Amino acid sequence: MIGFNKSHDWTPEFKRFTLAHELGHLSIPSHLEVLHKESRLVSNPGYYSDKEIEQEANIFAINFLAPANPFKDKLNKLSISYSALEELRTYYKISREATAIRMMKLTNNDCSFIVSNTNNEILYDQRSDFFFDNHWHNSIRGNQVNEQSQAYSYSCTNGCVTSQSRLKNWYPSVRDDYAIKEQTFDLGYQNRIGTFITVDPN
Numbered sequence: 001m002i003g004f005n006k007s008h009d010w011t012p013e014f015k016r017f018t019l020a021h022e023l024g025h026l027s028i029p030s031h032l033e034v035l036h037k038e039s040r041l042v043s044n045p046g047y048y049s050d051k052e053i054e055q056e057a058n059i060f061a062i063n064f065l066a067p068a069n070p071f072k073d074k075l076n077k078l079s080i081s082y083s084a085l086e087e088l089r090t091y092y093k094i095s096r097e098a099t100a101i102r103m104m105k106l107t108n109n110d111c112s113f114i115v116s117n118t119n120n121e122i123l124y125d126q127r128s129d130f131f132f133d134n135h136w137h138n139s140i141r142g143n144q145v146n147e148q149s150q151a152y153s154y155s156c157t158n159g160c161v162t163s164q165s166r167l168k169n170w171y172p173s174v175r176d177d178y179a180i181k182e183q184t185f186d187l188g189y190q191n192r193i194g195t196f197i198t199v200d201p202n
């Protein structure tokens with residue numbers, strides 16, 4: 001049985017993702033073992049978790065809702081941008097956050113997706129493989145958003161804002177600094193803000 005906590009303000013996209021996530025727990029044999037032992041599994045809303053079992057259920061969910069190959073085909077025809085995000089999330093009926101994470105996992109571009117809140121705290125970042133290989137850096141989770149980044153003063157009524165910035169504003173100890181494009185937008189829940197950064201190769 002799958003239950004929803006009604007006190008959360010679930011969007012249809014969030015519900016779909018959560019149902020797929022719970023279906024993952026019910027489909028992965030090692031999760032069923034945990035389920036039998038603990039009689040219930042509680043999943044908190046959000047797409048990021050340190051727990052392996054939650055990560056696995058999220059991987060199941062995203063592969064179920066937005067299979068990698070067709071997603072990649074569509075993504076290859078688009079740039080890493082807010083408009084691409086909107087196009088993909090409308091098509092796949094998943095949230096902005098889940099779509100953005102999917103984009104980072106499947107793109108060949110040099111980019112990162114950073115989630116912060118209106119207190120300017122960085123909650124996590126999801127880097128593309130190319131970014132990971134070329135700009136090695138420790139986790140920026142828990143860092144404060146740099147004042148030079150537009151996410152710093154972003155208010156959730158702004159829509160999508162685009163500007164230029166520097167890589168070191170987000171990743172202070174990278175060896176080489178680069179010009180980056182920033183796109184900041186509202187993620188639609190809990191005052192969460194998403195920022196795409198794309199590194200300009202020139």
Ligand SMILES: [Zn+2]
Pocket residue numbers: 021022025041042043044053054057
């Ligand atoms: Zn779960």
